[in-house]
Amino acid sequence: MREKLEENKKIVDNFRSRIDSFQAITFTVLGIIVAALAFVGVSKFTDLSWADPSNWQIATWVVMLSAIVIMAVVLAIASIKALWRK
Numbered sequence: 205m206r207e208k209l210e211e212n213k214k215i216v217d218n219f220r221s222r223i224d225s226f227q228a229i230t231f232t233v234l235g236i237i238v239a240a241l242a243f244v245g246v247s248k249f250t251d252l253s254w255a256d257p258s259n260w261q262i263a264t265w266v267v268m269l270s271a272i273v274i275m276a277v278v279l280a281i282a283s284i285k286a287l288w289r290k
Contacts, residue, residue: 228282235275242268
């Protein structure tokens with residue numbers, strides 16, 4: 205019974221590791237997509253008026269900065285979890 209319990213624990217830990225990796229990859233890809241869309245938005249507004257930016261320009265920069273922060277946080281969490289497991 206004890207051996208079976210240890211075997212099941214290893215299986216559950218393996219699934220947990222896979223799910224954590226999947227989450228990290230998914231959020232990273234979503235962050236890259238959002239950043240790419242923000243980049244396209246920024247390139248659409250190439251004549252950025254620093255003195256009086258439009259609402260779309262401000263929103264584009266906010267989205268782009270948010271995507272960068274999200275990617276950094278997700279990659280940091282994934283790295284910490286991976287190092288902690290080893």
